[in-house]
Amino acid sequence: MKYQSIKGTRDVLPEEQKYWRYIEEKIGSVTSRFGYQRVEPPIFEETALFLRGVGETTDIVEKEMYTFIDKGKNSLTLRPEYTAGIMRLYLENGLHSLSKPVKLYSIGPVFRYERPQAGRYRQHTQFNVEALGEQEPSVDLEVMSVAWLLYAELGFSGLSFQLNSTGCPNCRPAYVEELKNFYRRHSEAICDDCKRRLERNPLRLLDCKVKSCQQISADAPVIHERLCEECADHFATLRLYLDTLGRPYRINHRLVRGLDYYTKTVFEVWVQGIGSQNAMCGGGRYDGLIEQLGGQATPGIGFGSGIERMILGMREQNIEPPKLPDPFIFVAHMGKAADLRAVELVTWFREAGLSALMAFGQRSFKSQMREANRLAVTYAVIVGEDEITANHATVKNLANGEQQAIPFDQVVAVLKQACERQRC
Numbered sequence: 001m002k003y004q005s006i007k008g009t010r011d012v013l014p015e016e017q018k019y020w021r022y023i024e025e026k027i028g029s030v031t032s033r034f035g036y037q038r039v040e041p042p043i044f045e046e047t048a049l050f051l052r053g054v055g056e057t058t059d060i061v062e063k064e065m066y067t068f069i070d071k072g073k074n075s076l077t078l079r080p081e082y083t084a085g086i087m088r089l090y091l092e093n094g095l096h097s098l099s100k101p102v103k104l105y106s107i108g109p110v111f112r113y114e115r116p117q118a119g120r121y122r123q124h125t126q127f128n129v130e131a132l133g134e135q136e137p138s139v140d141l142e143v144m145s146v147a148w149l150l151y152a153e154l155g156f157s158g159l160s161f162q163l164n165s166t167g168c169p170n171c172r173p174a175y176v177e178e179l180k181n182f183y184r185r186h187s188e189a190i191c192d193d194c195k196r197r198l199e200r201n202p203l204r205l206l207d208c209k210v211k212s213c214q215q216i217s218a219d220a221p222v223i224h225e226r227l228c229e230e231c232a233d234h235f236a237t238l239r240l241y242l243d244t245l246g247r248p249y250r251i252n253h254r255l256v257r258g259l260d261y262y263t264k265t266v267f268e269v270w271v272q273g274i275g276s277q278n279a280m281c282g283g284g285r286y287d288g289l290i291e292q293l294g295g296q297a298t299p300g301i302g303f304g305s306g307i308e309r310m311i312l313g314m315r316e317q318n319i320e321p322p323k324l325p326d327p328f329i330f331v332a333h334m335g336k337a338a339d340l341r342a343v344e345l346v347t348w349f350r351e352a353g354l355s356a357l358m359a360f361g362q363r364s365f366k367s368q369m370r371e372a373n374r375l376a377v378t379y380a381v382i383v384g385e386d387e388i389t390a391n392h393a394t395v396k397n398l399a400n401g402e403q404q405a406i407p408f409d410q411v412v413a414v415l416k417q418a419c420e421r422q423r424c
């Protein structure tokens with residue numbers, strides 16, 4: 001093979017289609033029940049939007065962006081996450097004039113130059129949700145519930161929330177100082193990455209994956225015990241909602257997430273048994289982001305969830321999506337006049353809403369019927385010289401072998417009725 005797919009990317013093959021259809025249908029159904037509307041920003045944006053929106057000291061901006069200079073000498077970046085682009089879309093299109101909260105969702109590709117492994121790719125497809133303009137903790141619950149209901153309806157078991165509050169500009173700075181002082185006392189023992197993070201992005205020390213750093217961070221000061229009154233009330237109310245609904249959650253003081261915009265609530269949904277990438281989704285509140293991007297102060301909360309990761313999880317939990325329906329009709333034909341009639345028939349069937357396939361070229365009836373059986377169609381519509389002369393098609397029900405002659409001008413109506421009866 002001369003060409004190969006790029007490392008960290010993957011091809012979606014027909015075998016996977018039933019998963020994509022099923023997940024996309026469920027996303028459509030769940031989001032409409034919560035009143036979310038779909039928006040799609042372009043795949044690339046000005047690089048500056050992500051520097052400002054995601055944060056210059058994040059791993060995403062420092063190491064993972066696909067940035068390029070276009071022929072007009074503009075620095076552009078393939079989106080490494082959705083939120084910054086959605087904020088730009090919200091501001092640029094005046095969506096702030098809609099009634100609040102403005103509830104938006106998107107589904108599309110996201111690009112990060114990461115170390116590829118199972119469930120972690122350089123291009124993945126994200127289902128992203130944002131609710132803008134409302135600061136009540138009931139909105140946090142609602143956004144978290146979108147993720148929860150989606151996974152529950154897809155059939156996942158062993159779901160639970162990981163939850164934390166990262167405070168706000170009132171309470172976080174004092175906490176960060178305390179955190180820095182704590183880690184300075186351990187500066188000899190932390191990894192080189194953490195030594196760098198200590199000055200540039202100290203919260204990220206808490207979610208370092210290196211074992212020795214994890215042991216140290218177990219004793220680090222806990223942010224949700226140092227929240228200001230407003231953040232503490234917000235966090236307590238959210239927990240009360242989760243308790244009332246009986247949603248399992250674990251407060252994880254090391255959950256700080258990899259993007260700079262978060263304030264107050266951060267959360268992930270974890271699913272048992274999907275290996276090291278057990279976070280099915282991640283998100284949180286970002287009450288300062290829109291202002292930081294030049295808009296009026298507007299609270300917001302959202303999450304992102306990788307579709308490939310959902311498929312991986314479904315496979316690991318043996319969740320079988322419904323089979324895609326088999327085609328309903330196969331038109332077999334023999335001879336020049338029959339070939340023309342077959343082209344007409346499949347066209348009429350499809351225009352009437354029926355799924356219909358035909359044989360291409362001239363092949364024996366035997367080989368065409370073998371193909372009809374292989375495709376598991378319900379009806380074969382056979383057109384040969386005799387049928388052309390008699391002006392009818394021979395329609396064979398492949399499930400019971402019954403065969404009848406139906407005039408060409410009635411065959412669409414007859415099979416349409418059969419399809420309705422059999423809910424094809």
Ligand code: HAM
Nearest residue numbers: 081083119120121124280281282283302303304305306
């Ligand atoms: P994130 O945690 O970076 O958050 O990504 C969200 C989700 O996208 C992850 O939980 C995972 O399911 C999927 N994901 C991320 N990176 C990869 C990858 N390399 N390969 C496969 N799947 C991946 C965000 O992106 C935030 N913008 C979410 C958000 C929206 N926060 C507020 N609103």
